[in-house]
Amino acid sequence: MTPSSQDPTTDAGAPEPGRRRRRRRTDDAKNAPPAKRGETPNGRSRGSSGGGGLIPASWGLTPTFRVLLFLGAIVAVMSFLLYNEYLIREVSEQERFRAELYANLYGLAVSEALPPEYSALIADRILINPTIDLPLIVTNYRGEIILEKGTGLLAGDEHPETRRKLEELMDRMDAVNEPVKAHWTTQARGRVYIDGTHVIVTDPTHYPVAWAGEDLPALVEEGDPAPIQVANTLQEMMEAGVQPKDFTAQASNTCYLAQSGDEFIIIEMGNASPLVWGGDQLPAPTDTTAYSLVRSSYDALAAEHAPVAFQLRTEHFIHFGDTELFNRISLAPVVTLGVLCLFGLIGYVGFRNMRRSEQRSIWVGMAKETAHQLGTPLSSLSGWLELMSGRVHDLVTATEDMRHEAGQSVDQVVGEMQQDMGRLNQIASRFSQIGSVPELKPADVRDVINDTVGYFKGRGPQFGRHEFVLDLQAIPAVPLNAELMGWVFENLFKNAMDAMVQQEGCIRIGTSFDEERHRVRILIEDNGRGINAENLARVFQPGFSTKKRGWGLGLAFVRRIVEEYHGGHIHIPRSEQGAGTTFEINLPARTENV
Structure with missing residues (x-):
């Protein structure tokens, strides 16, 4: 038996007492x-x-699979967000369409286009229905607020601060929803005030829309407020007891006022019959057979002074905002993203804790593995050293004839020890290559x-x-x-x-x-x-x-x-x-x- 096959913990390779013999x-x-x-x-x-x-069972732990799993998770999250965004957009569009429909129904209900019973039905089901939380503000064609609903402000409050808040809210409504135009009536009632030197025409809200006469300014652009001078003159005429003359015209149709002195005539585009007139030289307003004469007089007045064009407007604008449901839906993407971020944060913290725990376990395990790897050759070296002490003693005490044989035995033990030393170097080399590219x-x-x-x-x-x-x-x-x-x-x-x-x-x-x-x-x-x-x-x-x-x-x-x-x-x-x-x-x- 060669030294390499001997048990280094026994003398001369003899088996220890009680050790089982190796089965052949x-x-x-x-x-x-x-x-x-x-x-x-x-x-x-x-x-x-x-x-x-x-x-294989271990495939799930490979770096490639981890990367694929991470990419798959990103794709899944992005797909969920995109699909959620698609659903939210669809529901939002439907909810906005519903709000626009309610606004149009409101305009239809307050107009003269429907019979009263249908208007009452719409008003009952939509306008005063508490389950429909559609905020809206109604203004006339001049932008004056005449009605508001569902704005959260006190109804009927004329305080300037309340008006300012309503105007700001209306601007925000118009930024997301185009106002709905509604004609409450198809026929507009106007009034003419004349005192001999001035003629002022007002709309159904008693607002001046046309004027002519001495000391009155020229007409302003449509939508601009009437000059204060015209408003003061109208107030003086009303206080003086001037009786107005009423007339009716097609809403938003262009009318013309011709005036000279105390005579005036108003006609409507597309209508051959004059609407209203007045003056000592003109027939009585109740004489319907004098339309031709009045029309001829209008032509004469128009030739003398250019007629004033105006319109009697009755349209209203319904400014509406988003419903409470739409506002909640709009927050859904933010809530979803927040929840995902929260889960991601929790997962990240948990992953870091797991990684730290794993790293601590690995460091301890590395120390144990190092001790385990070093233990084998060190244990072998310990046995060879014990055997070496006996061989050296034999070499010292050997006779001249036996010294050569004892020296060879020592050389064999030294060779085995050199192998174990090489083993230790190999173990050190192995651990040095972990973490680097070999x-x-x-x-x-x-x-x-x-x-x-x-x-x-x-x-x-x-x-x-x-x-x-x-x-x-x-x-x-x-x-x-x-x-x-x-x-x-x-x-x-x-x-x-x-x-x-x-x-x-x-x-x-x-x-x-x-x-x-x-x-x-x-x-x-x-x-x-x-x-x-x-x-x-x-x-x-x-x-x-x-x-x-x-x-x-x-x-x-x-x-x-x-x-x-x-x-x-x-x-x-x-x-x-x-x-x-x-x-x-x-x-x-x-x-x-x-």
């Missing part, structure tokens, strides 16, 4: 090939319990497997009595980092040995080449206690462990090394309680070197 492998066990995927060592098919299907070189992964298996065989008593059965078929070179890939196999072998506690286990390792996918496949199978089905999807998660002293970083490192550093894939195609577990590693191959 039979030829069948030596030559048995590794079980195929989905089969047990005896060839019977087994079911795949998690991770061996089209989507250098990959084309190599035969079987060499890494053989080196790792040789290391475990050389320290069999330390790891237990287990057998390795290799079926390493010819495969192409693989771009890999030998140190990190050796770490992968060490972790998988140690997990297999831990699963075969208190039994003499067998670890089968096989390699093959998948020409269709151009990948090298590595199967590592043990006959240990297996993995529970509910844990299969979690075995590669950092921090997950079923061991009392484990920190769950070994398989997390394995997956990261295989998938992130080597562009491969690792999963568990088979695991059954009491029947063992199979790990499968697929690595991209350099097919041109087959």
